[in-house]
Amino acid sequence: MSDLPSVDDLDLDPAYNTLEQQADDIIEYGTEWPELATQLDVSKYRSQDPYPAWHAETNDFDPVFLAALWAKTEDKSITGIADRLEDNPEIATALGFNPDDIPHGDTFARAWRNRLNDEDSDVDLQTIIETTAKTIDKLATERGSPIGGHTGLQADETDGSSTRAGQRLLREKTREVLDQMSDVVFPELNLPRPEHAIYDEEDLLELMTVMGMEGDAANDGATINSDRLAAQKDIDIDDPFYVDGPTGETLLEAIHDLTIKRITDMVNRSAERALKRIKPYAEFPEPVFLAIDITYVAYYGGRDGLEWVTGTPDHKDYSWCHKFATATLVGDGVHLTVGMLPVGNEDHVDNDAYPGDDEYTVIHGDVVRDLLEIVPDSVTPRCVYADRGFASTDAIAAFEENNLKYLMPAPRNDRTKRWLRRNVDMERGILAVKKDWGVRGKVKHGSSNHRKTTNLVGLPGDPNDEQYGYGEVPDDDEEEVDEEDQSAVPFYTNLHVSDETALDRRQAKEKVEEYNQRGGIETSYKKIKEFAAWTTSRKFEPRLFHFGFAVLLYNAWLMVDFLVQVGLDVEVRSKPRITAQRFIKFIDRNLVGLI
Template identity: 25%
Template sequence: MSVTQPTESPFDHDRYFTFTVSGETYDGSIHFLTQYDEKPDFVEVLRNAFFRDETYGDARADWHRNTTSFYAWVKAHMLRLAWDCREGFLRYFLHSFPNICRDLGFPVAHNRDTSGAPSQSRLWEMWNKEFTDVQREFVRTATEEALDFAREQGIPAPDPVFRPEERDISSKRSEQRLVAEKTKEVWQQAKPFVTDTFYLKRADNSVIHENAFWEQHAYMGMRENMYAQSGQHSFYIDTQRDRTPSASNHRYQIGKLTVEETRSMLHETTRMLIARARHNAELVGKLWAAIDITKGNPWTGKIERDGDNNITEDWILGYKDGEVYYQWATIQIVGYDIPLVLDAVPVKRGMKRADIVDRLLENALDLVDDIELVMMDREFDSEGVKDACDRHEVCYLNGARKYESEKATCTRLHRSGKTIHIEEESVSSGPTRKRMYLPSSAEDGFEAEDEEKDENEERSDIREEMLEDLADLGIELDEEDASHGFSALTEELREEEANEPTVGCKEDSQAYALFETNHPSVTLNEDDSEVERIHMVERMVRRYRHRWGIENGYKQIKTFRVRTTSKRHTYRFFNFVFACVLYNVWRLVDLLVKLAIEGENATYAPRVDANQFLTVAKKYYGLDPPD
């Protein structure tokens, strides 16, 4: 098989490994791209991965080799192993997104062609009948290397903590029993972190114990799609308490809490969790954090509008998909530390991003005063946000929008063939601000402005279900991947733009990614060579990928959140905050279980996945005898 060598660049990386089959040791390697778009994922890692000519005995007939590359099958089964899915799901994914199928190496002519996509039976036959033992072990080892590489780079990968327990547990039964026992023990220690810091504003002669409200709320939050009305009856049956709150009383009492009172309870709970984590040498040293905005379920009730049909509701906000939502902003620890939500605020109509950042940083720095770097996406690209970071004396790293002047700069860089460009701006108070242009691999992606298109226009119900399954696996697809019906149109537009010699054209703009930072590690010294600047910028931007830890956190927080049809924004905000608390406790439980089992040699690999935590917490939270 003839294989073209990749073009080496400072953003390429070779990973070498060995594996053993029947006592024989074999060598393998994968060539990865380390510079991606702003939203890379594990699929993107495989699309850009390169294998050298190591087929280990590809005995297939020549006509097979001429139609489908051996490495197309390798990448497909690496994806299957990473997702822990069956051939049927993999086949549906590849047929739904021919552009991804093509990039993996299958003979797909264009973005609407599925004739070259593999069938379910062929995927099964390749793995079970045509791959040799050596080839299968090569794929398994390569998959682990790719997952390790993705996590090291901060790229969202199928994280075991978001996956179900292993199906084959016979050899690990005793270990899993120990994990379950430790989880129960630690969870019972962590439960008071909630009951000791949360409170209600009720009369002194109330007959229902306050803890019954928190137990009932946790009971509902740990069960999928449970509302207060249905949760009230189920909790009454399961609990040992004689008196439990009704659904209306539950919503009313919690809804009386103000936003600041709810935030204060979150802060105190988080403070206790941080102290417990630091007792075990976590959250020490310089920390990284991310700020982002998430949304609840779509609001489908009545909406007040003015004469121009504009929404007048302060707390119900529109989104790019055409739906309206209640939205919340959070700051969360990311990187290689235990991920905790430090603070949250509800997003109100007309609220400036700078005000959101200012409020979140003020309280987060009261909890952990050693945040070195805060990362945000292009939505937070504003002078006010940078000023807020300067006032709080934290460094920021943001994706930046490209306006006409920035697009013109991209054209000049593209025509001169420059790889890296840094611009520096001094400010009256605070560190110097830098703008970093670096190569973008956005061959198939839209710019942020184009991502505002409605994803639902070309998507069927079954596609919606599949994308939700992928999201649960930590897989995010960009606009073109998720709706390849736009591909023919966008390809035509790009072909036209390629012939335009206009300064600031889309082709030039897409050739570079733009980031802004005030971090002192980025300097503009005339004596630095281009290679030195490339490595300096690469080290800085690599941190940005850790921002996606907050997205994985939002996925799990959603599973802890009580559903409601109430329009009361304080009750909805409490539901979100309480879900953040349960998420934080789960993360602490996982840390303490790892330390109890592994001791000082504990790694970052999770030992208590979300499903296991929910199983234990549902059994032991809220079912205690009355106080």
């Protein structure tokens, strides 16, 4: 097997520029130029363009810049760019050109001499391009991508064997995982069909899968893709399936016949069955952690009569959303969502179980209880990670009721900030621990000022650092942070921690910094949305079903990636080697033959 190391193993300058960092995130097994070029963002360098705003070629900066990067990475001449673009229209489109109107070769030569070599500029664009090209070339070579000239390597090292191995395993493992989904997962998704329907339930699920991959709307997208699937099945246009098979309307009607509870139960049973079937098969790594969180899906339509649309935190760039709570299994190199439920409707919140007359749409302690009830018994997490929005007396009680260890950033209110100032040695970077820290608040079936105790850990560091997943600020907490307090992070935990000796402090720091494993969870929510078909329906049922189905497709992607890494006998890393977009493109091309 080929030994394809991660970027941490490469002999590269760790001080990546912006483009190199992007390339590090994008390039995986088999990544090709169209995929790389469409995801590289070079807008940062537009301000260095010496052409004035009125110049006819000003709007061509990004394509010209990327074309020069393409040439340098492939170790080709700048003057030959135009001819090569005409021979590679897919790459031309990805770079931002019209394949039918490629600029003359002299345009690129002049740009390289003058536009990308401006002596009056503070930034040497030529050097950035050449440096980035070398990094892309090396990343692509080591990871099995056909991009680049592979400079410095012998011919027998660049025959594409690693790429072929990755491609073969991608096909093989994708088929295995999707076979498991078809046999184990899909049977739990019981979609209603009219009596005497000539299409199978599997046809609807296949249609949903294509729509998730394509990101199409539930109505028109389903109609378009149902025609496409029928054509791929070699069904005659006069065949009853083609005439009366599943359409956008039949799919919507099927989902509308489902209740919120039924959709939620179906998705969670499907996720559990997939986990039970795949866990021993994939040699799922131990120990594992569990991350719980609430993700937001923006809503922009009218809200009259909609019970599941709620407001958003101030840091969001939209005002209304649907909220979904998820429980994600975090192992060595694997993130797998094992539980999902919708939140945000007060009719589905057990407000009567809490003291006082306040009505809530989300009670984080009960979200914890509901998610833990969904998580399969076969999952025994060593610790549960949550963001700051869950840091409440009721959530602590919920963790204790389930005999679970927990770790979560604590609120930065006046009380915790005073303690941080007095106890955390910021100058020497030494943390502090306060055992039996008292926390008061409402608890289910308890009083309105119930007291729980926890361990408070003050970790030197920036509380705004995204690596800690610092999370949403509860409404009753103080949000402003004084400048003198911006270098310590408080955590609640019932893990054994102490600051009595240097060894105790070092061990406590290691335990708290394991919270960083949760960092990939925030990214996972963005990825889940990439697998979701969007819908114009105002009803919540289709939106819930689409999100739940996206969770299952997301899990399939991560399991395929894990199996490919294991099959290639490389060190399993937390960041997937196969990008979501590459997996989506692969499934989209091969779906009918795989499911």
